[in-house]
Amino acid sequence: MSRTLIFLILFFIPLSGFTQNPELDSLIGVLNAEPIRDSTRVNRLIEVHGHLILSDASATLPYVEEAMSISKEIGFTTGIGFCENAMGMYHLYHNENKEKALEHVLRSVEILDSIGDTKHIIISYNNLGLVYQRLDRYEDSQVI
Numbered sequence: 001m002s003r004t005l006i007f008l009i010l011f012f013i014p015l016s017g018f019t020q021n022p023e024l025d026s027l028i029g030v031l032n033a034e035p036i037r038d039s040t041r042v043n044r045l046i047e048v049h050g051h052l053i054l055s056d057a058s059a060t061l062p063y064v065e066e067a068m069s070i071s072k073e074i075g076f077t078t079g080i081g082f083c084e085n086a087m088g089m090y091h092l093y094h095n096e097n098k099e100k101a102l103e104h105v106l107r108s109v110e111i112l113d114s115i116g117d118t119k120h121i122i123i124s125y126n127n128l129g130l131v132y133q134r135l136d137r138y139e140d141s142q143v144i
Contacts, residue, residue, distance in 0.1 A: 024051040042067045042079040049086045057094035064090060077115050084108035085124045092131055101131045 027048050031041065045067035049060045064086045071079030088104030091097045105128045112121040132141035 021051060024048065027051070037070045037073065039071075039074065039076045039079060042070050042076055042082070045070075046079075046082045046086055049089075053086075053089050053093055057090055060086070060090050061094075077111060078117055078120060081108050081111035081115075081117065081120065081124070084111060085127055088131065089127060092127075092134060096134075098131060098135050102128075102135065105131055 027044055031044055031048070034041070045063045048063045049067075052060045052063075064083055067079060067086070068083035070076070071083055084104045085108035088101040088108065090101075091104060092101035105124055108124040109121060109128060112124055129141045132138065
């Protein structure tokens with residue numbers, strides 16, 4: 001009995017280290033240490049969202065909401081566009097509300113296009129294609 005217990009402990013302890021994400025932990029640590037509400041914080045919050053969206057989509061909402069709040073507060077239009085895109089992905093992956101996801105991602109495209117942010121609009125177009133795919137609206141994704 002004790003050999004089995006020792007084997008299980010020795011087997012599972014190393015595996016627990018593989019479930020951690022040091023980059024994510026570091027980002028969250030920086031966010032906690034630097035509460036300054038600026039565009040750098042918005043970008044870090046969106047980075048956290050990016051790390052979590054596929055593994056724990058429900059955990060992304062507070063980060064996206066804070067990023068949106070700061071972006072509106074400081075007039076960071078690119079951040080607002082990022083947040084709309086992130087909110088779309090939240091709805092797509094967390095509660096599978098595809099229509100809501102479409103609304104947010106289209107808003108993101110509109111915002112980023114209005115400021116000529118061609119660098120970041122590519123991400124929104126990519127996600128728009130994902131949403132159209134989930135909606136089985138392949139013909140709409142070809143128009144993009």
